[in-house]
Amino acid sequence: MTGQDVYQRLREHLHNLPVGFPKTDSGVEIRILERLFTKEEAEMACHLSPFVATAEDIAEEIGQNPENVESLLEQMSRKGLIYNSRKGGRTTYRASWFFVGIFEHQINRMTKEFVDDFDQYLEDGFRDELLSYETQQLRVVPVNKAIDATKQVATYEDARELIKQQSKIAVLNCICRQKKDLQGGSCSRHEEREICLAFSSGAYYFMEHGLGREIKQEEALELLTFAEEKGLVINPGNAQKTFSLCLCCGDCCEFLGLLKTYPTPSSLIGSNYFAQVDSDLCSGCETCVDRCQMDAIAIIEDISTVNLDRCIGCGLCVTTCPEEALTLQRKAEKEQVVPPATINELYMKIGTERLQRNSM
Secondary structure (H helix, E strand, O other), X not given: OOHHHHHHHHHHHHHOOOOOOOOOOOXXXXXXXXXXXXXXXXXXXXXXXXXXXXXXXXXXXXXXXXXXXXHHXXXXXXXXXXXXXXXXXXXXXXXXXXXHHHOHHHOOOOOHHHHHHHHHHHHHHHHHHHHOOOOOOEOOEOOHHHOOOOOOOOHHHOHXXXXXXXXXXXXXXXXXXXXXXXXXXXXXXXXXXXXXXXXXXXXXXXXXXXXXXXXXXXXXXXXXXXHXXXXXXXXXXXXXXXOEEEEEOXXXXXXXXXXXXXXXXXXXXXXXXXXXXXXXOOOOOOHHHHHOOOOOEEEXXXXXXXXXXXXXXXXXXXXXOOOOOXXXXXXXXXXXXXXXXXXXXXXXXXXXXXXXXXXX
């Protein structure tokens, strides 16, 4: 079997995981895999599934020496190609999909060539693949100041409560801002790079591999205050027991960037809120226009107007309106979305939706 064959098989294997990895006419996806995986690593990755397994179990399945298999799996984990977890003296491994997964695990090791290939892959078909999912991997929760304190808010919709639930928190450099740096761009919102949060097993993973540092809840909560001040959208993982929380801007964030290319971002993101303008109070100052990351607000006849197809309910426009003309409203009950309970349920749901779509 040629080296090219193993990368083709890996491409097919990744495409069969819960989050796809489609083939393109340009073949840029193969070039990406060749940059990330050695041939030996690509072969091993083809044997991993979304379900955890020990090195011994994997070695037995493929008929190889357990010590050699474990050494290779550890090497691949350090490179962010697969996911490892250590608990109670037992180490397990599972496959990692490309996005959100392998791409985000390339913190501090990306090259200009890699990020240029990634952008080409988005253009050549990967963007369409990601935007075709009914259930997205991330969601939006409002900044806390935008929600009336008298309202009942579920814990999974309250960013501060999500952080207070965590016993282990790591802060990481933002992969999207690193990508922007490599391409010579700059962010109009802020210069901070260490701004993404990982929780629980995710925090252990990033810390073990030198990609993040542990912080206390207080520092994580301070980042939420920073995000509100700078106009950053709060994007936790799309599960009630969330595994991550990103603070994102439309300048840099790949996720928000994908949403912005779509005519109706609100239909793709799991947000239960929308912004509303009181035209009697609005002065048309355009503060809200500058704050909006989705280009959802325009000034029409000197009054702010919200395009509900584009509004993702982040609340950033509400907190800085000098006239208090903007409020965040909860969507009708039939339009509200309850995120899956856990990350495993999230990816089972995405995988099931893809299977059903592809069988039609």
